[in-house]
Amino acid sequence: MSHTDSTKLKRSHEPVFWGLFGAGGMLTAFLTPVMILITGILVPLAIISPEALSYERVHGFATSWYGAAILLVLIALPLWHTLHRIFHGLHDIGVKRGRDWQQVICYGAAFAVSVFVFTLLLQML
Amino acid sequence: MNNPASKRKPYQRELPVDWWLKHAFYTKYMIREGTSIAITIYSCILAWGLLRLSQGPEAWQGWLDALQHPIAILFHIIALGLALYHTVTWFDLAPKAADIWLKGKKLDDKFIVIGHYAGFVLASLAALIIITL
Structure with a gap:
């Protein structure tokens, strides 16, 4: 395909979000179930010793550079997947008004929580 | 549509709110998309836990205690089911990717x-x- 200047295609930001959507979906598929099982069921019911999530242990992990990087990915990346789906889901259930604002709010929420998590990890390092 | 002064009256196909309940294929599709809501809440719970962690041992213990509440357990059991559904649908699509x-x-x-x-x-x-x- 060749384009003259007058028919230049507008650059889309979709590939960036699509990439984050795919990466988040992959991570969510492989690790979210076991994460929910550990933090939401096994440890609260003391099937796994609560010592597994003791303050010293988790704090030590979160304040190491690799632990901080892992936590940032585990907590924030799924949001770029889920909020992409929620944005498109709003269209599916017929919410027509303010599509551009819906997009700002959805990706904005993923961005805000990512920054929140990143800042917390940085100040704990 | 976007221009209030426009006299244009484009045809808009009606879409009943429950369109996705009338066909099993679409219902499964919407459940798959709906798993996103539970996983979003779960990520926010974790982000909140990180805030509590940064506030010291007592705050962290408070977060762990909150997770023992029956409603928290119930939520996580439902979220686990939905997360597994996401996993199954994601792997089903994997050969296409x-x-x-x-x-x-x-x-x-x-x-x-x-x-x-x-x-x-x-x-x-x-x-x-x-x-x-």
């Missing part, structure tokens, strides 16, 4: 799917072993 050819022949879809499930089991076991060590 991973188009692998070996010696001029397309790799059978089922090997790609089985490979993903094997990875899933290994990753889950690894996580359980690491956390209990």
Whole structure:
């Protein structure tokens, strides 16, 4: 395909979000179930010793550079997947008004929580 | 539509709110998309936990105690079911994303799917072993 200047295609930001959507979906598929099982069921019911999530242990992990990087990915990346789906889901259930604002709010929420998590990890390092 | 002064009256097909309940295929599609809501809440719970962690041992203990509340347990059981549903649908789609050819022949879809499930089991076991060590 060749384009003259007058028919230049507008650059889309979709590939960036699509990439984050795919990466988040992959991570969510492989690790979210076991994460929910550990933090939401096994440890609260003391099937796994609560010592597994003791303050010293988790704090030590979160304040190491690799632990901080892992936590940032585990907590924030799924949001770029889920909020992409929620944005498109709003269209599916017929919410027509303010599509551009819906997009700002959805990706904005993923961005805000990512920054929140990143800042917390940085100040704990 | 976007211009209030426009006299244009485009045809808009009516879409009943419950369109996705009338056909099992669409219902499953909407459940798959709906898993996103539970996983979003779960990520926010974790982000909140990180805030509590940064506030010291007592705050962290408060977060752990909150997770023992029956409603929290119930939420996580439902979220686990939905997350597993996401996993199944994601792996079902995997052969469409991973188009692998070996010696001029397309790799059978089922090997790609089985490979993903094997990875899933290994990753889950690894996580359980690491956390209990």
